[in-house]
Amino acid sequence: xxxxxxxxxxxxxxxxxxxxxxxxxxxxxxxxxxxxxxxxxxxxxxxxxxxxxxxxxxxxxxxxxxxxxxxxxxxxxxxxxxxxxxxxxxxxxxxxxxxxxxxxxxxxxxxxxxxxxxxxxxxxxxxxxxxxxxxxxxxxxxxxxxxxxxxxxxxxxxxxxxxxxxxxxxxxxxxxxxxxxxx
Ligand code: IMP
Ligand code: MG
Numbered sequence: 001x002x003x004x005x006x007x008x009x010x011x012x013x014x015x016x017x018x019x020x021x022x023x024x025x026x027x028x029x030x031x032x033x034x035x036x037x038x039x040x041x042x043x044x045x046x047x048x049x050x051x052x053x054x055x056x057x058x059x060x061x062x063x064x065x066x067x068x069x070x071x072x073x074x075x076x077x078x079x080x081x082x083x084x085x086x087x088x089x090x091x092x093x094x095x096x097x098x099x100x101x102x103x104x105x106x107x108x109x110x111x112x113x114x115x116x117x118x119x120x121x122x123x124x125x126x127x128x129x130x131x132x133x134x135x136x137x138x139x140x141x142x143x144x145x146x147x148x149x150x151x152x153x154x155x156x157x158x159x160x161x162x163x164x165x166x167x168x169x170x171x172x173x174x175x176x177x178x179x180x181x182x183x
Pocket of ligand 2: 055
């Protein structure tokens with residue numbers, strides 16, 4: 001329950017409006033996504049699962065454990081938000097993956113697609129690196145962005161609210177909540 005989880009103390013008196021996705025709902029959906037991704041590739045695809053930091057870290061950790069294929073994990077860090085709930089529209093690349101992309105099947109893992117600014121900036125950078133294929137897997141999608149390339153796998157169509165937990169933050173807080181709630 002949100003109000004008894006120690007992480008909700010960071011709200012400083014404010015309350016999570018509601019739990020949007022429970023830990024059990026998320027686990028079930030992530031399991032299904034793992035099965036779909038496992039079915040979409042072969043053992044020979046040299047799969048690289050590339051997590052967009054920081055928000056995807058919990059989703060990625062759970063997702064890769066549901067993928068029954070050989071794979072490697074790397075990360076990419078881009079910052080598109082300041083410390084608020086409104087997109088700044090600016091994206092900075094803070095960490096570039098070390099793993100080569102050339103000739104590989106790459107799945108870019110994102111926590112949530114909101115304005116699509118992050119993906120619009122990051123995708124061309126990755127597309128230039130000669131991957132055999134490049135797909136987007138997002139846990140949440142607010143369905144307001146018009147993306148040059150739509151996400152192939154989406155966990156949930158998210159409501160137009162500011163969500164926290166399961167990797168998603170508000171000013172770096174609440175990432176560790178095991179469920180996703182609305183502020
Ligand atoms: P976009 O570039 O506007 O698509 O935003 C993508 C990034 O903004 C995500 O990876 C998150 O880090 C952050 N973000 C967008 N919406 C939310 C939200 O509802 N809660 C927490 N973070 C969000
Ligand atoms: Mg964030």
